[in-house]
Amino acid sequence: MATRQTKWHGRVDGVETPCSVRGCKEPGEFRAPLTPSDFDGPGNWRWLCLEHVREHNAKYNFFAGMSPEEIEAAQSPIAGWERATRAFAHSGADAGPTWRDFADPLDAISARFRPEARRRAIDRFTAKERHALGVMGLKDDADLHRVRKRYSELVRRYHPDRNGGDRSHEKKLGEVIEAWQTLKAAKAFE
Structure with a gap:
């Protein structure tokens, strides 16, 4: 052979x-x-x-039987990268497990994931930084990786080059850029 x-x-x-x-x-x-x-x-x-x-x-036609939306998604330069992956924690603590409501009689594991512990994590941002998170549509438990990803999504959404030259979203784009500048320098992400 x-x-x-x-x-x-x-x-x-x-x-x-x-x-x-x-x-x-x-x-x-x-x-x-x-x-x-x-x-x-x-x-x-x-x-x-x-x-x-x-x-x-x-x-041979790879796109045979696909809708126009499926063809566009397959041709996207970031096709396949939109799947969620587990981000590394920058605050020193991992996110809580999905099974956090299990019985833990000695309180050895679940204490770390109680609302009080999460509230301490919220206090890590200043008022200006929390406002910037709101502009980007994120919650106080976001890590820098999630902020960077959301910034990238919003810039692509509001940039005039991606909207056929439409400048009606320019103000929102400026707010997103300003929010990113604020958050990337936040002490919480050091």
Whole structure:
């Protein structure tokens, strides 16, 4: 069978299989899927010559069956990065577990996640910093990573270059930038 695969054009050296297209006498040096893969396994392949693999590739349409919104989302430069991930805590304490309401008779774990402990975390911001968090639509328990992410979202939303030159959101954009300047220098994030 095949000895190794080269980087160039997908040709596999050492294949001694003829092209699987009926009547073609050329060697089948290129692997092509029989059906589009559903990512549940290696899939079924056939061997094609250069001419027939070019025909096969010309018929392939990744976006077949997708709505315009799905196509736009797939072409986005940040596609796949919008999934939530666990942020590292900058305040020295991790976020509470989703199972924080479990029975803890010795109060060894759950005491850290009581409202009083969270209130101490809220006191870490000044009034101006809390106002800046409000401008960005965040709560007092936000960490710097979340603030930076929200700032990026809002700048993209309100910037005139992203709105076809519409400058009606310029005031809101200025408030967001000012809020970011305030929050990135906050003592709570040091």
